Amino acid sequence: xxxxxxxxxxxxxxxxxxxxxxxxxxxxxxxxxxxxxxxxxxxxxxxxxxxxxxxxxxxxxxxxxxxxxxxxxxxxxxxxxxxxxxxxxxxxxxxxxxxxxxxxxxxxxxxxxxxxxxxxxxxxxxxxxxxxxxxxxxxxxxxxxxxxxxxxxxxxxxxxxxxxxxxxxxxxxxxxxxxxxxxxxxxxxxxxxxxxxxxxxxxxxxxxxxxxxxxxxxxxxxxxxxxxxxxxxxxxxxxxxxxxxxxxxxxxxxxxxx
Amino acid sequence: xxxxxxxxxxxxxxxxxxxxxxxxxxxxxxxxxxxxxxxxxxxxxxxxxxxxxxxxxxxxxxxxxxxxxxxxxxxxxxxxxxxxxxxxxxxxxxxxxxxxxxxxxxxxxxxxxxxxxxxxxxxxxxxxxxxxxxxxxxxxxxxxxxxxxxxxxxxxxxxxxxxxxxxxxxxxxxxxxxxxxxxxxxxxxxxxxxxxxxxxxxxxxxxxxxxxxxxxxxxxxxxxxxxxxxxxxxxxxxxxxxxxxxxxxxxxxxxxxxxxxxxxxxxxxxxxxxxxxxxxxxxxxxxxxxxxxxxxxxxxxxxxxxxxxxxxxxxxxxxxxxxxxxxxxxxxxxxxxxxxxxxxxxxxxxxxxxxxxxxxxxxxxxxxxxxxxxxxxxxxxxxxxxxxxxxxxxxxxxxxxxxxxxxxxxxxxxxxxxxxxxxxxxxxxxxxxxxxxxxxxxxxxxxxxxxxxxxxxxxxxxxx
Numbered sequence: 066x067x068x069x070x071x072x073x074x075x076x077x078x079x080x081x082x083x084x085x086x087x088x089x090x091x092x093x094x095x096x097x098x099x100x101x102x103x104x105x106x107x108x109x110x111x112x113x114x115x116x117x118x119x120x121x122x123x124x125x126x127x128x129x130x131x132x133x134x135x136x137x138x139x140x141x142x143x144x145x146x147x148x149x150x151x152x153x154x155x156x157x158x159x160x161x162x163x164x165x166x167x168x169x170x171x172x173x174x175x176x177x178x179x180x181x182x183x184x185x186x187x188x189x190x191x192x193x194x195x196x197x198x199x200x201x202x203x204x205x206x207x208x209x210x211x212x213x214x215x216x217x218x219x220x221x222x223x224x225x226x227x228x229x230x231x232x233x234x235x236x237x238x239x240x241x242x243x244x245x246x247x248x249x250x251x252x253x254x255x256x257x258x259x260x261x262x263x264x265x266x267x268x269x270x271x272x273x274x275x276x277x278x279x280x281x282x283x284x285x286x287x288x289x290x291x292x293x294x295x296x297x298x299x300x301x302x303x304x305x306x307x308x309x310x311x312x313x314x315x316x317x318x319x320x321x322x323x
Numbered sequence: 324x325x326x327x328x329x330x331x332x333x334x335x336x337x338x339x340x341x342x343x344x345x346x347x348x349x350x351x352x353x354x355x356x357x358x359x360x361x362x363x364x365x366x367x368x369x370x371x372x373x374x375x376x377x378x379x380x381x382x383x384x385x386x387x388x389x390x391x392x393x394x395x396x397x398x399x400x401x402x403x404x405x406x407x408x409x410x411x412x413x414x415x416x417x418x419x420x421x422x423x424x425x426x427x428x429x430x431x432x433x434x435x436x437x438x439x440x441x442x443x444x445x446x447x448x449x450x451x452x453x454x455x456x457x458x459x460x461x462x463x464x465x466x467x468x469x470x471x472x473x474x475x476x477x478x479x480x481x482x483x484x485x486x487x488x489x490x491x492x493x494x495x496x497x498x499x500x501x502x503x504x505x506x507x508x509x510x511x512x513x514x515x516x517x518x519x520x521x522x523x524x525x526x527x528x529x530x531x532x533x534x535x536x537x538x539x540x541x542x543x544x545x546x547x548x549x550x551x552x553x554x555x556x557x558x559x560x561x562x563x564x565x566x567x568x569x570x571x572x573x574x575x576x577x578x579x580x581x582x583x584x585x586x587x588x589x590x591x592x593x594x595x596x597x598x599x600x601x602x603x604x605x606x607x608x609x610x611x612x613x614x615x616x617x618x619x620x621x622x623x624x625x626x627x628x629x630x631x632x633x634x635x636x637x638x639x640x641x642x643x644x645x646x647x648x649x650x651x652x653x654x655x656x657x658x659x660x661x662x663x664x665x666x667x668x669x670x671x672x673x674x675x676x677x678x679x680x681x682x683x684x685x686x687x688x689x690x691x692x693x694x695x696x697x698x699x700x701x702x703x704x705x706x707x708x709x710x711x712x713x714x715x716x717x718x719x720x721x722x723x724x725x726x727x728x729x730x731x732x733x734x735x736x737x738x739x740x741x742x743x744x745x746x747x748x749x750x751x752x753x754x755x756x757x758x759x760x761x762x763x764x765x766x767x768x769x770x771x772x773x774x775x776x777x778x779x780x781x782x783x784x785x786x787x
Contacts, residue, residue: 120686148688159683163701163781172697173687225687 071098072134073238073269074119079128081114088114089125090293098237101264102271103280103301106290107316112273115290116240119271120144120151133237149177152222156243158214160206166193166217167202173225185224192220196259212252215244216259223263239263241272275320281305289313400757403432413437417748433754434746441740441755445762448576448731454568457498458579465491465586488590493560499579501569504561511555518555521548572650576731578762583650584722584732588657589715595658596665597704600673601695603666614666621663627724629656634728653725661718668710672703705781712774716767734759 074096081089089111096102104112117123118130121137121144130137132147161169170189174180180188193199196216198209206214222239241260245253257279264270264283274280280287281301288298289312297304297313305321308314362378365371405426408416417434418424438445447458468487471477496502525545575583602614621629633656637647676699684694704711726735737759741752 122682122686145688148686151686153683153686155679155683157677157679159677159679161680161683161698161702163705173689176693176697177688222687 072096073098073100073132074271075129075131076118077129079118079125079130081111081118081123081125081127088293089118092128092295094288094295096269096271099267099269100285101269101283102286102288103284104271104273104288104290105275105277105280105316105320106296109292110290111293112290113242116153116242116271116273119238119240120148120153122153149225151238151240152225153240154215154218154222154242154244156246158206158211158218158247160214160218160221162206165203165205166198166209169206169217170221170224173221177225189220189224192223193217195223195262196220197255210252211248212255215248215252215256219244219256219259219263237269239268239270241270241274243273243275245274245276277305277321289316291316399432403430404435405432406435408436413440414744414746414748414751417746417750422748431750433757434748434750435754437740437746437748437751438754438758440746441736441743444577444740445733445736445755445759446578448579448736449574450576450579451568451570451574454570457567457570461495461498462582464494493557497561497563497565498567499570499575499583500561500572501567502561502563502565504558508559511559514551514555518548518551521545521551524548572648575650577736578733580650580725580730581719581722581733584654584657584725584730585719587654588661588718588722591658592661592665592714592718593711595662597669597700599662599666600669603670604673618663618666621660622667626657626660626721627727629660630724630728632656649728650730653728653730657718657722657725661714664714664717665711668707668714669703671710672707673699675706676703705778708774708778708781712770716770719767719770720763733762 072095074094076092076094079089079092080087092115104115106112114123118125118137119132125137133150135143135147137143137147160166161172164172167186167189170192171182171185174185174188175182190199190202193202196219198213198216198220201209201213201217206217209217219239244260245256248256253276257276260270260272260279261283272279272284284301286298287301287304289296289304289308289310291312297308297310299309304313305317308317363375363382365375405417410416414437415424416436417426419426419428419430421428443452443455447455450458465487468483468491471483472480472487522545525541525543525548528541528544599614599618602610603618605611605614624632630653633652634649637652637655641647680698680702681694684698689697722732723734725732726738731739737755740746740755
């Protein structure tokens with residue numbers, strides 16, 4: 066359910082350059098609480114850069130970005146606050162190989178939230194059960210399959226709860242940067258199922274992906290980006306059936322055609 | 324039952340058998356075959372035959388040379404060597420008949436009584452005989468501490484680690500030098516007050532109460548304050564008279580000096596090197612510039628000239644009458660020099676860490692130091708254990724250079740032992756050098772083996 070009057074993300078006239086290269090051009094985007102957005106587009110279109118600007122992994126040079134009303138700028142306190150509320154899942158999982166699965170998940174609660182160890186472990190086990198791999202808690206990432214590692218990565222971001230209560234508030238927003246692109250086909254389903262279940266529980270999410278089936282099933286909006294700008298956005302069915310822009314039509318023909 | 328899989332339509336109904344490998348591929352016979360006989364058994368063509376014969380020739384040659392040299396060494400060191408001098412004739416025990424002794428004219432082997440007679444000198448230098456117990460206690464205490472840290476099963480390892488880094492050097496220094504150094508209480512008191520003032524300024528600055536003062540700068544001021552206080556407290560501790568006979572560092576020598584220089588260098592160079600490496604990779608231009616200059620300067624000059632400069636130049640910068648201990652000068656030079664080398668080794672490890680690890684740590688909200696300590700450094704340091712231990716081993720052997728500034732290390736003690744005319748014989752020099760080489764080998768190979776042990780342990784826990 067989308068809560069219309071609660072704005073999760075507000076991006077206004079956002080521009081970013083890498084040196085001389087203009088990588089994000091005039092991005093205007095509003096995301097409400099509970100919305101699920103899928104961002105698609107050809108390589109180099111700036112999709113990953115867009116979502117990485119939302120937790121300051123990349124810096125934007127012009128325009129304003131506000132996450133839950135907190136503006137992203139050089140103020141470190143703001144950045145810390147935002148990073149606590151926003152979880153991120155990477156294409157290459159980025160689990161910490163020298164720590165067990167449980168330690169991977171309890172790291173943030175213990176060191177960022179100062180949660181006591183026993184409580185952090187309870188939170189971690191709860192989310193490992195949520196992603197359906199509690200029995201792997203004492204293994205190392207290298208011993209797990211790709212699909213399992215990605216699910217651990219999802220659980221790890223969910224563990225950064227803002228409050229001490231176990232039943233409240235996971236991070237309000239999850240960013241997914243091509244979460245299934247590095248997975249073998251037979252493992253993609255298990256990760257997508259996890260993401261669908263999160264969506265059904267009301268998590269706001271922005272997902273960069275090529276999995277159009279997922280977009281159809283879960284997304285409120287699909288955004289198409291090309292060459293640094295948002296070219297088209299629409300509800301999934303309309304987007305896939307009636308693409309308006311020529312560039313969108315070209316892209317869809319390439320990815321849906323085979 | 325075999326099924327033909329080269330028809331165009333095929334469905335397997337019976338699983339293929341799981342069989343053991345062929346006889347000559349496994350076990351001892353397989354190993355022998357693959358590693359020794361394979362290269363000399365192939366005579367299928369002219370080219371292969373030539374290759375096989377050449378391999379056979381070289382194998383025989385190398386084996387012959389290896390075995391004869393090994394035999395010669397064993398004979399020199401053990402079988403033909405003189406082991407005792409019961410009648411106390413000293414050098415004559417190792418002379419051949421034509422030189423005036425009792426050994427056959429073609430005898431050429433080690434003279435161990437000479438080495439045994441010099442053992443105390445090689446180990447302690449001119450340290451007074453009555454006070455050797457102090458060196459032994461320091462050594463045993465150090466060994467016990469290291470041993471405690473290495474065995475996983477023992478409790479309080481963290482506490483022992485902290486004590487080894489803080490209390491042990493103080494205790495060792497007092498035991499070895501005897502403490503009771505001069506103390507200027509007025510000076511110390513003044514410095515302590517200044518230190519307290521700086522700490523207060525630092526604290527206030529960190530809480531933002533001093534407005535203009537940035538938080539980082541305030542922490543540096545506080546750090547300087549703490550250092551001043553710690554230094555003064557240490558000076559006061561060293562001035563306490565515990566009734567030990569003073570033994571200046573000029574009376575230390577041999578293995579004692581080698582170990583003091585090497586251990587201090589090793590223990591300081593790793594943390595300092597890590598800080599320098601992080602500084603060189605930092606986003607702050609000032610930190611990056613300073614660390615780069617430091618590293619490139621100390622790497623640009625040979626250790627010998629560093630020791631010379633430390634020995635000659637440091638006294639020039641000090642006020643009149645302040646005498647900086649010679650060993651201390653060498654220690655400072657060695658510490659800074661090896662920290663620069665270690666910094667580059669660590670930097671290599673930091674560069675090898677996938678950028679995604681840094682990003683995941685950042686995205687989780689970890690601070691810079693938290694992510695370094697929990698995520699990056701454990702992985703980076705594990706990657707470069709071979710490089711780190713390599714640097715340690717090199718440092719250990721580089722300590723022999725302190726002889727250039729008049730300090731007697733193990734090798735220097737060996738060289739001066741050769742000057743003893745009462746033991747002079749043709750094999751005098753080679754005996755003692757063999758022994759010194761053996762001691763160095765024990766330490767360096769020990770470090771090397773420990774490195775392998777650490778690598779295996781860490782790779783098992785990461786299961787990569």
